[in-house]
């Protein structure tokens with residue numbers, strides 16, 4: 299028996315709200331039965347992105363390097379938190395970009411559609427924006443301390 303609370307959408311023909319989905323997600327092929335299984339599927343997503351998306355791999359390696367550099371340069375806890383959040387944001391954007399690409403490809407297959415182009419371009423732009431923010435964070439938190447470290451050896 300579906301729960302009473304339902305997502306609704308306006309029916310333009312008669313002006314009434316009609317149910318489009320229920321809380322127990324009747325439209326889903328499968329729903330994870332437990333938190334542990336949910337984590338398993340989430341990890342499968344990370345693994346898929348790492349194996350198939352070159353940009354995701356690059357961001358994982360750059361992010362790992364940035365955290366290592368932050369520890370080496372003794373960033374304080376707040377600075378490390380900012381670096382960590384920034385890396386997490388970039389990786390999350392990459393994962394969402396990959397998910398959206400799959401949904402678009404599932405929908406339009408190999409045909410050209412202007413809305414598919416907009417969706418993919420905007421998802422890629424979200425990755426670009428988060429990457430630029432990450433460069434700003436690295437420039438203000440990591441580079442000055444790195445410069446202080448290497449400067450004496452240059453003169």
Ligand SMILES: Nc1ncnc2c1ncn2[C@@H]1O[C@H](COP(=O)(O)OP(=O)(O)OP(=O)(O)O)[C@@H](O)[C@H]1O
Nearest residue numbers: 351395399406408409410411412414415418419422
């Ligand atoms: N079905 C489509 N219809 C219209 N344009 C498309 C379609 N599929 C892809 N494109 C265009 O090609 C570009 C590249 O597509 P792709 O699927 O490689 O996405 P991407 O975000 O660039 O991939 P990645 O993040 O892996 O580099 C898109 O940004 C979009 O402009």
